[in-house]
Amino acid sequence: VSGKPVSGELVSGKPISGEFVSGKPVSGELVSGKPVSGELVSGKPVSGEPVYRLLEQVLQSLLEEGALDDGGEGGRVVDWKHPEELKKILDLSLDNEGTGDDAFLIQLCRQVIHFSVRTGHRHFLNQLYGGLDPYGLAGAWISEALNTNQYTYEVAPAFTLAEHEVIQKVLNLIGFHDGDGIFSPGGSVSNMYAIALAKYRLDPETKRKGLSHLPPLCMFTSEDSHYSILKAAHWLGIGTDNVTRVKTNLQGQMIPARLEEAIQECLADKKIPLFVNATAGTTVLGAFDPFEDIATICDKYNLWMHVDACWGGSLIFSKKYSSVLKGINRANSVSWNPHKMLGAPLQCSILLIKEMVSINNEPHKLPP
Template structure:
């Protein structure tokens, strides 16, 4: 008689460990070592249909042998973009911090959910400490908060909490009986404000776009004007979103003045500092966020400038009365029992609309422990210095033109190829210039030499937006960056 298979584990522990060891060495070699090596490509680019052929993506009835699975790991890494590469300037995140990475690996291995103390004792306490630290940098002595899966959701949470605070019954009744709710934000704000208004049932038409000055900063007088306009149209101005570090230009709205307007009109004051929040770590540059302590809520993504790895998005609240919990709670009795043997105030999971929630605090905490606040400050300052360096270099070089003088670490510029230099007066100048960045981008992608983003903005045609946050970057990489753009674009 065959032995009962249930008497034996159905996973081979030793084989599993061996696979982990082998795969980890592949990760180290292919992703960490080669990924940060300037002699390697940022990405070995393939068109979708070619990549589909190269990668054997099909999921079959039978499993593949261990060695084949290791090869697949190699392929996945090889054809992926190396966001840790010193010549990757495409996103608001880049680089690879080994301490944060270890934090993420521990998180993945322990694989727990951040909703109750009993299942995540270390992380419930740790999240509290980390959020407190971020609040201190904002300038709040008390408050509340939670890590969200992304800054978009943090902004959407803010809008929902603001609505609940003003109209607590709407959680039960819906918003039919409420006046039309009006949201105020600048035209340079992140698109999640739009997504949020749609998602929460408020509607994108009820967003009043506030004008910006030539630097992309919200004009407080126009905010006041828009609020009065909304009021005269019978709407309820309940929520103002100010941005610290707009996505493209890196602009900071004038928070003190915006706070004054909010106060006058009793509107919730939210600051989307998803990108710019990390400047609070720099004693030299934190003045950009002056007035942030007057916000009702703040979104801040340490996974951007601070390199913790996606996601690490804090939603922070000034309120310490439990508003967040009251707004989002559903009191599920199977999870948040009221007869536990420990202090149930530690079961914080009902503050979110998620149920299972990944641990996002460990990577930031471990990196902070290893580097100290001062180490992180140095990284932030370095990013500013590099931006300054590049802006100055651009001014020295023919064919490069700043879109705007940077005050943060977004460097926006056009490359004007020789064929267009001195032709600003021509009727098709801007149209032709708008095609330069996409063409250079295509060439750099296919060559794999580096990666930087471009986009149009309002009446400004396609320009590059370069961002350095990776501390592995050196001046040599930035010189290469400008040289390479010239090389790739000189014949356009």
């Protein structure tokens, strides 16, 4: 932004040149583990006030502990300790009297950093997230420093516009040109929101009356899908017994014929088929369900089709692999977690809705 060059090192440890944010020249090495001279964004000297010294020391601890590195050749993913052993190392007791000792706080911060898992390490393979995006990290610092909610333009004008722009861009990538979306605390919540919308489209009176005036609702998901669908059925009062886990093939993909059989069984039991969850990238096998075939079945029975693309949705950016998402644009909703394959900071999840009219103006046809 400033148009002035920066010397030093970025997260990778390699020299860079370019522009920084403060509008003030910075000398020394940036995030390299060495002191930075110059001025902070506020224009106040870094060494001027206790709060700046504290923040500088916390950053220094992150750098010196290698929290921003990818592990290199010899770095460890974690310095593992048994819980009882770690309790003895970390002084986490909450006393009645506070402490004004910044040295104690910095030491505790350093210990927490040291004994935490390096999820940005090249050998961290335990979960479906990882990596460290320096631009996302910078954005997270700004977001936390400003400490605001994003529910109205009044309290978060810039953030509100940024959210709207990102959502519109992703909607277009998916093929939802008349849709809407919202960021949520995680993929489980995004999936739950989708089920709540399907329930509302079925009968808007469920908002006031709940489900007691309706026959039992039933939902369908593959046997290899994420547990959040069962969890949402519990939370929303549908019940886990009313979730059919549809058989998958050897590649872990939902079998469309088995889905249709399950829907017909639901109708025969005088239940209301509500929702089909297809998966773009299952947790264990990374399978992508046949979205076109599933969409055709959902159209036939007037069911809400949702795609849990929390992991695999990022392939929409790949020219080579985006074909595995063929048919995703036929869904009513899609959930996607940029914090997984794209490495955005946790938590970052988006629920995308194809058409608002499908919620407001198209009542579901209830079975006789």
